[in-house]
Amino acid sequence: MKPVTRIESRTVVLPTRDIDTDQIIAARFLTTTSKDGLGKSAFYDLRYGKDGAPKEDFPLNRPEAEGCNILVAGNNFGCGSSREHAPWALLDYGFEAVISTEIADIFRNNSLKNGLVAIVIDTDTHDWLLDNPGASLVIDVESTMLTLPDGRTVPFHLDGFARYCLVEGVDQLGFLQKQQDAISAFEENRPWQP
Amino acid sequence: MSKPTTLFEKVWADHVVVEETTDTPAVLYIDLHIIHEVTTPQAFSLLRDSKLRVRRPDLTLATLDHSTPTTPVSTFRDLLVAGEGAANQVRQMEQNCAEFGIDLLGYGSGKRGIVHVIGPELGATQPGKTIVCGDSHTSTHGAFGALAFGIGTTEVGHVLATQCLLQRKPKTLAINVDGALPTGVSAKDIILAVIGEIGVDGGTGHVIEYRGDAIRSLGMEARMTICNMSIEGGARAGMIAPDETTFAYLQGRERAPRADAWDTAVARWRALRTDEGAAFDKSVSIDAANLTPMITFGTNPGMVVGIDEPVPESADASFRKALDYMQVESGKPMTENAVDVVFVGSCTNGRLSDIQEAADVLKGRKVADGVRMLVVPGSELVKAEAESHGLDKVITAAGAEWREAGCSMCIGMNGDIAQPGQLSVSTSNRNFEGRQGVGARTVLASPATAAASAVAGHVADPRKYA
Numbered sequence: 001m002k003p004v005t006r007i008e009s010r011t012v013v014l015p016t017r018d019i020d021t022d023q024i025i026a027a028r029f030l031t032t033t034s035k036d037g038l039g040k041s042a043f044y045d046l047r048y049g050k051d052g053a054p055k056e057d058f059p060l061n062r063p064e065a066e067g068c069n070i071l072v073a074g075n076n077f078g079c080g081s082s083r084e085h086a087p088w089a090l091l092d093y094g095f096e097a098v099i100s101t102e103i104a105d106i107f108r109n110n111s112l113k114n115g116l117v118a119i120v121i122d123t124d125t126h127d128w129l130l131d132n133p134g135a136s137l138v139i140d141v142e143s144t145m146l147t148l149p150d151g152r153t154v155p156f157h158l159d160g161f162a163r164y165c166l167v168e169g170v171d172q173l174g175f176l177q178k179q180q181d182a183i184s185a186f187e188e189n190r191p192w193q194p
Numbered sequence: 195m196s197k198p199t200t201l202f203e204k205v206w207a208d209h210v211v212v213e214e215t216t217d218t219p220a221v222l223y224i225d226l227h228i229i230h231e232v233t234t235p236q237a238f239s240l241l242r243d244s245k246l247r248v249r250r251p252d253l254t255l256a257t258l259d260h261s262t263p264t265t266p267v268s269t270f271r272d273l274l275v276a277g278e279g280a281a282n283q284v285r286q287m288e289q290n291c292a293e294f295g296i297d298l299l300g301y302g303s304g305k306r307g308i309v310h311v312i313g314p315e316l317g318a319t320q321p322g323k324t325i326v327c328g329d330s331h332t333s334t335h336g337a338f339g340a341l342a343f344g345i346g347t348t349e350v351g352h353v354l355a356t357q358c359l360l361q362r363k364p365k366t367l368a369i370n371v372d373g374a375l376p377t378g379v380s381a382k383d384i385i386l387a388v389i390g391e392i393g394v395d396g397g398t399g400h401v402i403e404y405r406g407d408a409i410r411s412l413g414m415e416a417r418m419t420i421c422n423m424s425i426e427g428g429a430r431a432g433m434i435a436p437d438e439t440t441f442a443y444l445q446g447r448e449r450a451p452r453a454d455a456w457d458t459a460v461a462r463w464r465a466l467r468t469d470e471g472a473a474f475d476k477s478v479s480i481d482a483a484n485l486t487p488m489i490t491f492g493t494n495p496g497m498v499v500g501i502d503e504p505v506p507e508s509a510d511a512s513f514r515k516a517l518d519y520m521q522v523e524s525g526k527p528m529t530e531n532a533v534d535v536v537f538v539g540s541c542t543n544g545r546l547s548d549i550q551e552a553a554d555v556l557k558g559r560k561v562a563d564g565v566r567m568l569v570v571p572g573s574e575l576v577k578a579e580a581e582s583h584g585l586d587k588v589i590t591a592a593g594a595e596w597r598e599a600g601c602s603m604c605i606g607m608n609g610d611i612a613q614p615g616q617l618s619v620s621t622s623n624r625n626f627e628g629r630q631g632v633g634a635r636t637v638l639a640s641p642a643t644a645a646a647s648a649v650a651g652h653v654a655d656p657r658k659y660a
Contacts, residue, residue, distance in 0.1 A: 018395070018512065020494065023626065031232075031261055032283075033239075076395040079494070080330065080624060082329055082346055084348060173348075
């Protein structure tokens with residue numbers, strides 16, 4: 001995995017609470033055997049109307065959203081399905097980070113394993129970000145600090161191991177494979193066999 | 195004396211290969227890995243590219259469920275009903291399993307079905323196991339006192355290659371459900387009420403243990419319905435301590451232990467319970483005696499009311515957006531809404547007792563004009579069993595469709611969808627926008643409520659159709 005240490009971008013804001021993984025990528029786009037090219041399907045039914053024309057009022061479709069690589073979302077982003085297609089789609093769309101007050105467990109795990117920086121911040125900062133779309137932010141993954149446009153810094157939550165893997169570009173499968181001896185010993189010594 | 199521990203902590207401790215530290219998560223051993231065609235292709239590609247093998251094909255249970263048509267399949271051409279992408283996924287899964295030495299319960303096996311239906315019915319799901327699958331409803335298997343949770347495709351690759359996962363130990367949430375469940379109220383109503391109480395994020399970061407005499411009184415299929423929807427409350431896993439009901443369900447099943455091994459296993463399983471005095475991080479109590487049939491009105495499973503209650507009011511923007519999508523009004527009961535489609539099935543409610551519950555309502559009645567009702571068994575074995583009880587005849591005589599096993603309209607990947615604007619009363623687990631088709635409006639309910647609604651032509655109280 002490519003190391004991710006610092007993200008600097010303006011934000012695009014989706015203030016709705018509980019945006020589920022079906023919204024991020026609908027099931028009809030999951031009949032693929034690859035990870036590539038899913039960005040065009042991200043938030044499809046929110047981005048496009050029945051006639052296939054872009055919905056102009058949807059935040060991602062607005063001209064000022066161009067080049068915004070940080071998504072600020074309402075509480076409990078990514079709830080629902082375990083589909084890893086959700087972070088694959090967001091990454092392919094161009095997002096590098098997602099910020100909310102709460103991010104669903106499986107989605108957060110999947111995101112961090114793919115280098116999509118999914119982070120949780122305090123309610124006051126979140127409220128400010130929801131009210132100020134387009135804000136220029138700096139996310140410092142190494143120090144787990146978020147810098148706001150006025151230079152103020154606020155800490156964000158990120159599991160220490162996830163941070164280490166992001167910053168060093170560590171492949172977690174490689175990390176697990178180094179435990180092969182311990183795994184073999186566990187298999188041999190456990191009191192019952194599955 | 196050692197510190198009292200919860201059921202979850204016992205199963206967790208039994209599977210720690212390497213303890214977690216502040217810097218690193220635990221390495222957790224996985225006893226059963228269930229795989230299906232949608233969330234595995236990219237994981238198999240990784241193994242192939244990295245020249246890795248599957249460490250324990252014997253602990254890997256593979257089937258086809260999400261992308262499969264619910265019309266009969268005997269040739270590749272029949273798969274195309276679900277679309278070319280879906281058909282290719284099925285073919286890819288067959289090739290991947292053959293290449294990596296995994297036994298696939300696919301077409302012709304007679305045992306194909308939804309991942310969370312076949313694990314238990316084959317007896318592969320057992321108390322005290324760790325069970326994972328690239329599907330968030332893996333929490334279902336917790337009904338047996340297993341620690342079971344959904345994972346992403348990267349983690350599917352980790353388990354295929356190492357039979358282990360890197361995991362942080364979650365917190366614990368006790369949900370106590372006591373009191374006698376009133377007539378006409380089922381497990382689905384209990385779990386919808388629980389999610390209404392804790393909210394769709396109430397369980398985030400936690401493993402739930404469902405406790406109390408109302409849970410104890412439930413059969414295994416009902417317990418599976420409860421644990422299945424743990425993820426809809428944000429919890430990756432939900433567990434119920436195994437008891438005589440659990441052992442009676444498992445005994446004699448194909449992959450359950452036999453003879454002396456059975457007795458040894460049951461003795462071990464009996465110890466899988468939360469000790470007196472063990473602490474949970476959070477706890478919530480629900481009185482089962484006060485429950486009524488539940489129905490969702492919004493676009494997540496936490497937006498739920500009793501069938502005879504009005505849809506609540508709120509000025510919150512997300513709430514208003516959900517009501518606009520659903521075309522329902524605050525202050526009015528859901529029973530005023532006309533129904534277009536009814537779906538009975540899924541890993542939540544696609545087992546024999548669920549189909550029986552729907553058939554009991556349908557018997558001697560007709561599905562209302564203009565309503566399409568699909569009944570989709572959770573597995574090929576459920577289908578055969580339901581047919582041996584004549585339930586297919588009851589269902590088709592009422593004018594409903596009796597289809598082949600699979601996930602079907604729960605996820606709408608296989609062509610089984612509702613049309614834009616249609617209202618679907620569904621026994622599945624998610625009423626998210628577009629879940630059952632673009633613009634489709636999903637209302638979650640029990641099999642009895644779904645069947646009653648099909649007969650009435652509008653959302654209906656099943657107690658009036660007993």
